[in-house]
Amino acid sequence: MSSGGVLEGIEFDRSVIGVDVPVGSHRITKKEIVAYANAMGETNPLYLDEKAAKAGPYGAIIAPPGFYHSIRLKQMPDIKLKFGDRNSGFISGQSIEYFEPIRAGDTISATAQVADVYAKTGRTGTLVFVIRRTTYTNQHGRTVMVVDGSTVRRGTAV
């Protein structure tokens, strides 16, 4: 875990780092997956065609790789970062490990933690990166995916 360095003097709640908290569970419906797949312009029958999907390797309609984002969850852990302004934050990256697909009918539970906070200083000022790790588990207790999402907050250049 990163700490110190250019983070010194930047105010945030360090106590939440590394602490897993449940952020909800949701039963995934075929309708949700199909709506998401259609919105993405998908043509893969594993996401759209129940008959073809049942005959496929997973035995049911499965969700496209980015579907996890649309699962309704509670508020993610907040480090209450006091740096830059609220509108200076944006998503900088995602790192996802998939273990098995999300199937229509699954109940997906998620836990989340702030995995890391670090800062970089360059020509345009200081950037603070917050890495949130969300672990998605199905009703069988098996992890289906782990997502490390990185957001960055930009400070004011001096």
Add this chain to the structure above:
Amino acid sequence: MNQPYFEDVEPGDEIGPLVKQPSREEVSTFAEVSRLDGRFTSDEAASDEGYDKWIVSAWQSMGYLAQVVTNWMGHEGSLSKFQVVFRRLVGPGDRLECRAVVTDKWVLEGRNIIAMDAFMENQSGEHLIQGTVEVALPSRAPE
């Protein structure tokens, strides 16, 4: 959908392109399905948040990049890792070209892994997203 097999894929193989040009309606639909609001829903909302223009969400963009790989890997292929870095904002109407290039292949614990670099560029040739992908493919060899 053709099924690629591990033995038939080699480093340097190119995948795609998958070309997308999300209309305002498509961006709105994605935002609705994903329960996004603000800058992802209109020019006015984006302006209110300090952005120059309406923005296609990072999840929609990365979903397109994943699609070039999942369309290629066939029903027996499975995505195991997907890592992306967002470099530039994407707007409705941008022409987005998604490609991947195979960089390596190996067998680990009975799984046949194909590694790739993946990227999305716009009509100006700017790289919007860069990423790496790992996919498990079936083998032609008998079990």
